[in-house]
Amino acid sequence: MFGFIFRPRKTKSAQTAKDRLQILLAHERGSGPAPDFLPELQREILEVIRRHMKIDKDAVEIKMDRGDEWSSLEINIEFPNKEKDDSDKEADKDEGEDKAKA
Amino acid sequence: MTSNLTQKPKVQGKIIVITSGKGGVGKTTSAAAISAGLAQRGHKTVVIDFDVGLRNLDMIMGCERRVVFDFINVIQGDARLKQALIKDKRLENLFILPTSQTRDKDALTKEGVEKVLNELRDEFEYIVCDSPAGIERGAQMAMYFADEAVVVTNPEVSSVRDSDRVLGLLSSKTARAERPGAEPIKAQVLLTRYDVQRIARGEMMTVDDVLEILAVPLLGIVPESPAVLRASNEGVPVTMDEPSAASAAYMDAVARLTGEEVEMRLASDKRPGLFQRLFGRTG
Ligand SMILES: Nc1ncnc2c1ncn2[C@@H]1O[C@H](COP(=O)(O)OP(=O)(O)OP(=O)(O)O)[C@@H](O)[C@H]1O
Ligand SMILES: [Mg+2]
Numbered sequence: 093m094f095g096f097i098f099r100p101r102k103t104k105s106a107q108t109a110k111d112r113l114q115i116l117l118a119h120e121r122g123s124g125p126a127p128d129f130l131p132e133l134q135r136e137i138l139e140v141i142r143r144h145m146k147i148d149k150d151a152v153e154i155k156m157d158r159g160d161e162w163s164s165l166e167i168n169i170e171f172p173n174k175e176k177d178d179s180d181k182e183a184d185k186d187e188g189e190d191k192a193k194a
Numbered sequence: 195m196t197s198n199l200t201q202k203p204k205v206q207g208k209i210i211v212i213t214s215g216k217g218g219v220g221k222t223t224s225a226a227a228i229s230a231g232l233a234q235r236g237h238k239t240v241v242i243d244f245d246v247g248l249r250n251l252d253m254i255m256g257c258e259r260r261v262v263f264d265f266i267n268v269i270q271g272d273a274r275l276k277q278a279l280i281k282d283k284r285l286e287n288l289f290i291l292p293t294s295q296t297r298d299k300d301a302l303t304k305e306g307v308e309k310v311l312n313e314l315r316d317e318f319e320y321i322v323c324d325s326p327a328g329i330e331r332g333a334q335m336a337m338y339f340a341d342e343a344v345v346v347t348n349p350e351v352s353s354v355r356d357s358d359r360v361l362g363l364l365s366s367k368t369a370r371a372e373r374p375g376a377e378p379i380k381a382q383v384l385l386t387r388y389d390v391q392r393i394a395r396g397e398m399m400t401v402d403d404v405l406e407i408l409a410v411p412l413l414g415i416v417p418e419s420p421a422v423l424r425a426s427n428e429g430v431p432v433t434m435d436e437p438s439a440a441s442a443a444y445m446d447a448v449a450r451l452t453g454e455e456v457e458m459r460l461a462s463d464k465r466p467g468l469f470q471r472l473f474g475r476t477g
Contacts, residue, residue, distance in 0.1 A: 105424045105428050106427055108428050108429075116253070116258050116259070120295075130262055130263065130273075131263070131267055131272035134273070134277075150274055155260070156259075156260060156261070157260055158258075158259040159259070
């Protein structure tokens with residue numbers, strides 16, 4: 093009776109723990125502990141973009157979301173519209189998917 | 195003291211180190227709970243993982259899938275601070291600065307740490323530093339620039355002994371200790387994993403026993419509570435999870451940290467726990 097009441101709850105948080113670890117460890121085991129290439133990737137992106145337009149060195153924003161079957165890498169580049177007034181600043185958004193298997 | 199009650203002055207952020215000497219006593223749990231608790235009370239807060247090489251704060255905070263850059267990347271100039279800060283998805287005021295998994299504690303240079311902390315001081319009201327265990331470089335860097343210290347202690351001999359060592363370091367090997375005329379670090383003890391039953395049976399030291407030995411003020415008493423493991427399973431700081439004896443204790447400690455006077459009390463999990471198990475829980 094008590095087991096019946098308590099067990100589903102317990103397995104719930106323990107299962108969440110297991111799921112979270114499996115996703116994380118799949119990434120850590122696969123491509124080394126941390127994505128160390130990201131600082132370099134950022135430098136290179138900045139370099140390429142700068143060949144074509146003037147952007148600030150703070151302008152590149154990289155976001156990562158590691159998923160079970162897919163992860164996403166979101167790269168945002170912000171730049172001012174030099175022609176217009178600075179009243180409306182626009183952001184260029186570029187999304188890419190980085191495949192990773194669990 | 196010239197205080198103006200109607201106006202909230204823009205003060206520099208306060209650096210609070212969560213330290214202990216001994217490992218596994220509840221530093222990371224406390225750093226997560228306290229930083230979330232401060233943010234829940236409306237204070238803009240950042241929590242930093244100083245445990246270089248053994249990143250874990252990200253898991254306890256539930257943001258492990260979103261780490262891109264880390265504290266060490268920022269120290270070494272490979273990323274900007276704002277790129278490495280992870281904004282909590284649940285609390286507007288809460289940010290996490292994760293640590294590196296690939297580097298070691300030597301990457302924590304005093305100059306680098308100071309630069310990052312100074313930048314954070316301008317942005318945040320509270321900067322909570324989760325120290326690694328031990329008294330080596332990592333722990334020393336975590337405490338060096340602190341304004342206040344929370345010394346996490348369990349009611350058992352080795353933990354109390356290590357806390358005593360750490361209190362010694364706080365009053366000798368820190369910026370405030372070295373700067374002539376500076377106020378010393380305000381250190382308080384947070385007793386965690388407090389097991390009322392074992393204490394009643396005389397198997398564990400009481401609050402009074404511990405305080406008598408360490409002779410510093412008490413910030414709070416966090417009981418041994420199953421809510422802590424559950425919250426860590428889910429990646430939720432215990433103060434943001436459903437109410438429990440541990441969350442109540444941490445919220446009291448947070449109130450005291452912000453200068454409120456809150457009577458010491460020891461909540462129990464038993465009754466609300468059972469009640470919630472049967473009726474209260476959603477999701
Ligand atoms: N009040 C509590 N009740 C029950 N379990 C607790 C409590 N506080 C901490 N724990 C458990 O103790 C263990 C160690 O906690 P934590 O990781 O916070 O310690 P730590 O001091 O950061 O460890 P380390 O020295 O390795 O960094 C964890 O399994 C945690 O769930
Ligand atoms: Mg820890």
